Amino acid sequence: MSSRRVVITGLGLISPLGNSPESLWNALSSGVSGVDVLQRVPADHLTTDIGGECREFSGDIADFGEVEKKLKRNIKKSLRLMCREIQLGVAAAQFAIADASLGDHHDPSRVGTLFGSDYIITEPAEFASGVANCLNDDHEFDFSTWAENGLTKVEPTWLLKYLPNMPASHIAILNDLQGPSNSLTVREASANLAVAEAMTIIQRGSADAMIVGSTGSRIHPLRTVHVVLQEALADRNAPGIDGDATKACRPFDSHRCGMVLGEGAGSIMLENLDSAQQRGATIWGEVVGYGSSLVAPGGVPDYETAFENVIHGALETAKVTADEIGHVHAHGLSSIAVDQQEATAIRKLLGETPVTAAKSYMGNLGAGGGMVELIASVLAMKNDQLFPILNYDSPDEACPINAVAASTNPGDQFLNLSCTPQGQASSVIVRKFE
Incomplete structure (x- = not known):
C-alpha cells in the first residue's frame, strides 16, 4: 500500500431518526428513539408490531435532496426501477455527494x-396480477397456466428493481462516476467491508475518491416474515419494556429479549487527503484500519471469536493500541447470545474502553445499520460528545463492558463493529482529523 491517507469528506443518510446528519445527531444527543408501531407492513400475523421505520422517506424526488435540474429529471426516470431499499441507498449517496461538494473539482474516471x-x-405485489390470472374455478393457483396467463401480467423490468448491484449502478450512472465500482451483499457486515475495500482502492491509487454506502431493511411484506421465523425479536410486553416500543431495543441490558426491526441507509464520500485539501473540502474524519472475519465451525457461528478477530485486524492495520481507541460503536443487536459474545470480546481486547450502540435508538437496519452507526460516531467526535446506549437501565453481568450510560468524551478515534447472524464480522477504525 502507498502512504496515501483516506479521509471522509461527505455524509448522507436516511434513517428512522431523520434524513440528515443534523436530525440524527439531535435525536442521539437528546435520547429520542425512532422505534414505534409499524405502519408499512401489516403486523396482525407477526410476533412483533414495532420497528424503526424511515417515516420521513416516501420515495418522492424531494427526498433526494437539492439536485440540479438534469439530475433531478434522471432520478425521477430511474425511480420506477428502484425498490424502496435501493431508493434509500441512492438518496443517502446523493446527500453524501452533495455534502462533499465535489462539483466540477474531479475527474469522473477517478471517482468510484x-x-x-x-x-x-421482491415484494409480493409484483406478482399479484399474474397469480390472480392463474386461479382456477376453485380459486386455486394453477402453475401450468403461469407461462401463458401469469408471466404476461408481470412487469418485464421487475427484476431490475431488486438486484443488489443496482444501488451502485444507479449512483454511478446518475452522477457519471466512471471509476472502480463494486457491490457487496454481506448483510450487516456490508458497511464496514465496503469502507475497507474503498479505502484500499484509494490507497493503491486506483481512484482518488469513492462514494461508499450500504442500504438495508428488515421491514418488508415478505422479509419481515423471514426475520420473524429465523431470528429472536424483542417482545414489547417483556419486563422492562412494558408495552413501550421506544424501550424495546436495549443492547447489553439484562432485560433485553431480541432485536428490533429497522430500515435505513448511509453513505460517505472517501477521498485521498491530498485531493481533499487541494479543493478545500470539509474533512469529517480519517479511515485508518479495518478487519474482517467469518467464524462458524460446523455451521455454528462463533461470534466471540469473529469479533476478536476483527478487533485484532483493525488495530493491526491502523497500527494503534487498544488504549488509543476512544470508544467502540458496538453491533449491539439486543440479542441475548450475540450481545454476550460481543461484550466478552470487547472486554478481553479493549478493557474499559467506552461502548455505545445506536441500534438502541433505531433497531437493526440490516446492511444499512453499520454505515449509519459509523456516521453517528463521526458526529460524536465532531461534537465532542458520545451519546449513551438508550434503555441501558439494568446492566447484565454477562456483558462486562464499560457501557456508556451518560454523555461522555468520545475520544479521538473509534472502532465500529458489525456482525451477521451467520458469524461474519467486520470492523473499521476512524480517527478524528486534525
Missing part, C-alpha cells in the same frame, strides 16, 4: 462507487 446491501427480496 462501492455499495453494500442485504439480499433484496
